[in-house]
Amino acid sequence: MGLLDKLSSLFRLKxxxxxxxxVGLNNSGKSTVLNHLKSDDDKITVEPTVGLNVxxxxxxxxxxxxxxxxxxxxxxxxxxxYYSDCExxxxxxxxxxxxxxxxxxxxxxxxxxxxxxxxxxLPILFFxxxxxxxDALSSVKIASALNLHRxxxxxxxxxxxxxxxxxxxxxxxxxxxxxxxxxxRKE
Amino acid sequence: xxxxxxxxxxxxxxWIDAFSDSNLxxxxxxxxxxxxxxxxxxDSKLIVGAFDETYTDAKLKIFKxxxxxxxxxxxxxxxxxxxxxxxxxxxxxxxxxxASGPNIYVYKNLRPYFKFTVPPQSEVNSLEADIWQxxxxxxxxxxxxxxxxxELGFTNLSPASQKLLLLEPHLREQFVQTRGQLALGLRRxxxxxxxxxxxxxxxxxEKSISCLVFATxxxxxxxxxxxxxxxxxxxxxxxxxxxLAISGLYVVSYVVIFTTRNGCLYTMNEKxxxxxxxxxxxxxxxxxxxxxxxTALMDSTLHCFTIQGMKQWSVELPGIPITLASIPIMSLSLxxxxxxxxxxxxxxxxxxxxxxxxxxxxxxxxxxVSAIIFGPYxxxxxxLITISTxxxxxxxxxxxxxxxxxxERAGILALPPPNSQIKLNVPKKSKLLVEQTIRERExxxxxxxxxxxxxxxxxxxxxxxxxxxxQSSAVSQNNSLKxxxxxxxxxxxxxxxxxxxxxxxxxxxTSLTVVFHYNKSVFKMDSPSRQVPMLVPxxxxxxxxxxxxxxxxxxxxxxLVFDEQLRLSAFINIPACNCICSSQ
Ligand SMILES: Nc1nc2c(ncn2[C@@H]2O[C@H](COP(=O)(O)OP(=O)(O)OP(=O)(O)O)[C@@H](O)[C@H]2O)c(=O)[nH]1
Ligand SMILES: [Mg+2]
Numbered sequence: 130m131g132l133l134d135k136l137s138s139l140f141r142l143k144x145x146x147x148x149x150x151x152v153g154l155n156n157s158g159k160s161t162v163l164n165h166l167k168s169d170d171d172k173i174t175v176e177p178t179v180g181l182n183v184x185x186x187x188x189x190x191x192x193x194x195x196x197x198x199x200x201x202x203x204x205x206x207x208x209x210x211y212y213s214d215c216e217x218x219x220x221x222x223x224x225x226x227x228x229x230x231x232x233x234x235x236x237x238x239x240x241x242x243x244x245x246x247x248x249x250x251l252p253i254l255f256f257x258x259x260x261x262x263x264d265a266l267s268s269v270k271i272a273s274a275l276n277l278h279r280x281x282x283x284x285x286x287x288x289x290x291x292x293x294x295x296x297x298x299x300x301x302x303x304x305x306x307x308x309x310x311x312x313x314r315k316e
Numbered sequence: 317x318x319x320x321x322x323x324x325x326x327x328x329x330x331w332i333d334a335f336s337d338s339n340l341x342x343x344x345x346x347x348x349x350x351x352x353x354x355x356x357x358x359d360s361k362l363i364v365g366a367f368d369e370t371y372t373d374a375k376l377k378i379f380k381x382x383x384x385x386x387x388x389x390x391x392x393x394x395x396x397x398x399x400x401x402x403x404x405x406x407x408x409x410x411x412x413x414x415a416s417g418p419n420i421y422v423y424k425n426l427r428p429y430f431k432f433t434v435p436p437q438s439e440v441n442s443l444e445a446d447i448w449q450x451x452x453x454x455x456x457x458x459x460x461x462x463x464x465x466x467e468l469g470f471t472n473l474s475p476a477s478q479k480l481l482l483l484e485p486h487l488r489e490q491f492v493q494t495r496g497q498l499a500l501g502l503r504r505x506x507x508x509x510x511x512x513x514x515x516x517x518x519x520x521x522e523k524s525i526s527c528l529v530f531a532t533x534x535x536x537x538x539x540x541x542x543x544x545x546x547x548x549x550x551x552x553x554x555x556x557x558x559x560l561a562i563s564g565l566y567v568v569s570y571v572v573i574f575t576t577r578n579g580c581l582y583t584m585n586e587k588x589x590x591x592x593x594x595x596x597x598x599x600x601x602x603x604x605x606x607x608x609x610x611t612a613l614m615d616s617t618l619h620c621f622t623i624q625g626m627k628q629w630s631v632e633l634p635g636i637p638i639t640l641a642s643i644p645i646m647s648l649s650l651x652x653x654x655x656x657x658x659x660x661x662x663x664x665x666x667x668x669x670x671x672x673x674x675x676x677x678x679x680x681x682x683x684x685v686s687a688i689i690f691g692p693y694x695x696x697x698x699x700l701i702t703i704s705t706x707x708x709x710x711x712x713x714x715x716x717x718x719x720x721x722x723x724e725r726a727g728i729l730a731l732p733p734p735n736s737q738i739k740l741n742v743p744k745k746s747k748l749l750v751e752q753t754i755r756e757r758e759x760x761x762x763x764x765x766x767x768x769x770x771x772x773x774x775x776x777x778x779x780x781x782x783x784x785x786x787q788s789s790a791v792s793q794n795n796s797l798k799x800x801x802x803x804x805x806x807x808x809x810x811x812x813x814x815x816x817x818x819x820x821x822x823x824x825x826t827s828l829t830v831v832f833h834y835n836k837s838v839f840k841m842d843s844p845s846r847q848v849p850m851l852v853p854x855x856x857x858x859x860x861x862x863x864x865x866x867x868x869x870x871x872x873x874x875x876l877v878f879d880e881q882l883r884l885s886a887f888i889n890i891p892a893c894n895c896i897c898s899s900q
Pocket of ligand 1 (some may be wrong): 153154155156157158159160161162175176177178179198199200201221258259260261262290291292293294
């Protein structure tokens with residue numbers, strides 16, 4: 130972790146913030162994930178997002194600016210406008226919503242085929258959220274259902290989470306920070 | 317470069333196959349399927365009124381996502397299902413109305429909530445009551461009822477009489493003995509054939525209070541208040557409705573649209589009933605989109621009318637239609653109609669999507685689809701839910717980037733020609749046929765002449781009728797004549813100018829007359845009738861006439877243009893003028 134600490138102090142020095150895009154279908158728990166990552170006095174009651182919200186949080190001394198996109202059908206076309214201007218993507222999936230797994234796949238496909246993401250080594254973090262739900266699929270099952278292994282030119286990681294209790298979130302954000310730092314170092 | 321970028325966006329299927337289960341054995345009717353947010357949690361559920369092959373053991377099955385989530389046993393086989401909102405509570409829990417026989421069972425929160433029974437038709441034929449009271453034996457009674465059946469029709473008899481006539485002869489005696497005493501209370505029960513709902517006070521909110529509307533086997537239409545469960549209106553229908561739709565608002569105005577079993581399409585409101593069309597084949601379903609009514613018929617045609625009764629278009633369907641449903645795609649402002657068709661060869665079946673008369677898209681389905689519903693399912697995704705004739709459930713979700721009508725047509729054209737493999741049912745050579753053939757061979761000339769004569773006769777008759785129609789309506793000719801009039805002057809002396817123009821390309825008007833019709837006590841005119849010179853095409857002619865006001869009142873002058881019949885007329889309002897020219 131020595132390297133990581135050094136890098137994060139580098140960030141603080143430059144007052145640089147990491148910009149991430151949080152996408153996923155409506156009701157998957159994006160706002161709940163971010164709400165849990167925020168410091169205690171910023172917490173709100175989560176409502177369905179309209180358009181998008183900008184949220185800021187700190188994790189291991191790295192400052193994050195997260196764009197909390199709305200996942201409703203009519204706002205999904207907004208996502209692509211922010212692909213060019215982010216350093217990482219958090220894709221939240223409701224693992225109990227089996228019906229819409231095919232929709233998740235469709236949206237992921239659109240994301241991966243978009244000109245603004247195609248050539249970039251954008252790290253993608255998948256949260257298989259709502260792992261506490263009774264009929265939730267495991268993260269392994271979701272990875273194979275979405276055929277994630279075909280993604281070869283972008284680093285990706287999937288972890289099961291429970292956004293209400295905050296379980297699994299730290300592990301995921303840790304991975305994302307590391308990937309983004311690597312990308313910055315390479316620049 | 318990404319490994320996927322090479323995959324070009326060639327043919328795009330607009331639907332995502334989200335779920336399908338062929339082992340559910342869901343037997344249902346097109347009218348027994350609904351979508352509703354049953355718990356007010358923004359998660360819309362699928363409601364299916366299902367029954368087994370023998371039409372017994374009926375159940376209300378509720379699906380959430382990909383799993384069955386609840387089930388309620390129904391007391392009878394459902395004929396229609398309609399969800400509705402009946403209260404102003406903060407949590408909007410819809411009621412599910414299930415029509416079954418003469419009853420509507422209402423469920424809320426998946427629990428029985430109310431049972432409404434259509435009032436029985438008390439006017440059992442008095443003759444029928446008399447027959448039962450005569451206390452004669454079963455054979456005699458049966459004979460008398462048979463006679464009555466010929467007179468009234470089977471469906472107009474009471475259930476007791478119907479049952480007696482359907483019983484095996486040896487069981488009738490016993491039935492008459494046990495039933496004889498009860499026969500005094502003969503009543504005709506009815507059956508609900510179709511049901512829909514209409515918003516009561518406002519159309520802004522889809523969760524606003526509504527009324528149930530249903531039609532019965534006795535050719536009656538009822539409006540049911542679902543707050544108090546009382547009948548608000550009752551109408552007699554011109555036939556037994558097979559499909560029902562309604563447009564409007566209960567407290568303002570509404571139009572009921574229905575098809576009857578004998579293939580007629582009607583519109584009906586509080587004041588009048590109008591037959592829009594009578595078809596040669598029964599209708600298999602009815603869809604209302606705004607002002608347009610779409611219906612598919614058993615003879616493989618799809619028709620569109622406006623609510624006002626104007627025919628819009630009709631197209632031939634590629635197969636035999638089973639059911640149809642409205643597919644409004646708001647994001648594309650596209651209103652499609654899905655028609656499920658099967659083909660004679662039984663191998664393929666398709667869902668066809670029409671936008672107006674245009675075929676936009678089709679999906680091949682492994683089994684013929686017997687029920688279709690489109691709407692928000694689950695977390696608000698637009699879903700096309702289909703149930704096949706063999707009971708499998710299919711859920712397709714609309715892609716966010718869906719486009720219709722670009723490139724899918726190739727798939728449609730690849731269909732087998734619909735009538736390619738029909739085996740003609742050629743009858744065997746009977747004696748009659750042989751004799752007929754011989755006769756035709758021997759007397760071919762006479763037969764041919766006879767046929768030719770009737771053919772010519774038919775031609776002449778058609779021409780005569782056509783000519784008569786042309787002359788009596790003369791729409792085309794009226795259209796080609798244009799009349800404008802103006803009044804010059806301040807009074808009391810006025811000049812009226814009538815301009816007549818022939819707008820047609822070929823016709824010339826020869827003997828037109830302009831006549832002014834006016835109140836003799838108000839005006840005086842020198843020449844109230846004027847001959848118009850021949851009007852050649854495109855020529856404008858001006859007829860001028862002087863008129864003098866003799867009284868200071870406003871009045872009007874009618875201008876009439878005719879030759880053998882009235883062609884045009886115009887009213888000219890002439891205001892009152894102050895100075896009067898007294899008549900000498
Ligand atoms: N059981 C369970 N519920 C969760 C979890 N995460 C989120 N939820 C619930 O899911 C619902 C939707 O969460 P949101 O955070 O609003 O979802 P969203 O992705 O932001 O939705 P949009 O803003 O509409 O795109 C809320 O009621 C959350 O309480 C989880 O891990 N477990
Ligand atoms: Mg949100």
